[in-house]
Amino acid sequence: MSGTSSSSTRVLPRDIAELKALAERQPELAPAAELQISLIETVRRVQGRLTTPWLESTAEELTARLAKGQALLDFDQILFEWNDVRLLIRQIADILRRYDAVDADGVLALHNVGRAADLPDRMRAWFSGTPSPDVEMLDEVLLWAARPYLQRTAEVLQQRVTFDTWRRPTCPACAAEPDFSVITPAGERLLVCSRCLVRWAFAATDCPYCGNSDRATITSMATSDGMYRVTICQPCGRYLKALDGRKSSRPLLPYADPIVTLPLDAAVMRRQGK
Numbered sequence: 001m002s003g004t005s006s007s008s009t010r011v012l013p014r015d016i017a018e019l020k021a022l023a024e025r026q027p028e029l030a031p032a033a034e035l036q037i038s039l040i041e042t043v044r045r046v047q048g049r050l051t052t053p054w055l056e057s058t059a060e061e062l063t064a065r066l067a068k069g070q071a072l073l074d075f076d077q078i079l080f081e082w083n084d085v086r087l088l089i090r091q092i093a094d095i096l097r098r099y100d101a102v103d104a105d106g107v108l109a110l111h112n113v114g115r116a117a118d119l120p121d122r123m124r125a126w127f128s129g130t131p132s133p134d135v136e137m138l139d140e141v142l143l144w145a146a147r148p149y150l151q152r153t154a155e156v157l158q159q160r161v162t163f164d165t166w167r168r169p170t171c172p173a174c175a176a177e178p179d180f181s182v183i184t185p186a187g188e189r190l191l192v193c194s195r196c197l198v199r200w201a202f203a204a205t206d207c208p209y210c211g212n213s214d215r216a217t218i219t220s221m222a223t224s225d226g227m228y229r230v231t232i233c234q235p236c237g238r239y240l241k242a243l244d245g246r247k248s249s250r251p252l253l254p255y256a257d258p259i260v261t262l263p264l265d266a267a268v269m270r271r272q273g274k
């Protein structure tokens with residue numbers, strides 16, 4: 001009971017076009033933009049041949065699970081094609097090496113993880129939120145390699161159930177933290193999952209990382225054109241960037257906007273004295 005579909009390839013060409021324009025506009029961001037484009041193109045090749053998972057759960061079961069505060073996705077529901085995942089890990093590691101994001105030993109260690117028999121166990125641990133500090137950049141590599149599969153499963157879930165009533169700080173589909181957000185024209189804030197890119201509504205000013213809701217300890221900065229904002233939480237020191245839909249003429253580009261806004265990360269670092 002499964003078929004193929006090409007639905008999740010749709011946003012990527014726009015992300016790539018925006019990243020190419022960024023590299024022209026701001027040459028200092030060109031290496032980061034080019035690295036991101038290489039990663040997107042690698043993942044795209046796999047996306048074209050993904051199988052759509054068949055999920056047994058009914059809309060009622062999924063809604064009940066959300067009402068209990070439980071994210072919907074179980075690791076075993078994700079249809080990993082392990083040969084493709086292993087190839088992806090190798091290709092992603094090679095790209096990171098080309099852009100000097102890992103050294104020669106680092107890329108070998110990543111290749112070894114991609115070849116090892118225990119890769120599914122590694123991936124399961126990563127999915128449950130256990131970091132892998134023993135191999136440099138492994139968490140990032142697993143994220144890129146897992147994302148097409150996670151995203152496809154999350155899409156299927158979203159066709160069956162709405163996340164409108166969720167309003168928790170972590171993803172209703174895969175339980176991960178957000179790492180970007182969108183402010184809607186109505187001023188509502190949607191968090192964007194760092195793994196599966198699902199979006200869900202969350203209190204407009206609260207910190208999703210520590211739950212702090214004291215506005216006096218949450219500062220906000222915007223880019224000069226007002227298109228992007230960043231809110232910084234003083235108690236936990238973490239921050240979240242946003243595309244402000246009240247000022248932006250285009251929707252969020254989930255692969256491009258985190259790179260477009262790298263100067264905001266730098267501004268936060270300066271502010272925090274790092």
Ligand SMILES: [Zn+2]
Binds near residue numbers: 195
């Ligand atoms: Zn997610």
Ligand SMILES: [Zn+2]
Binds near residue numbers: 208210212234
């Ligand atoms: Zn916080």
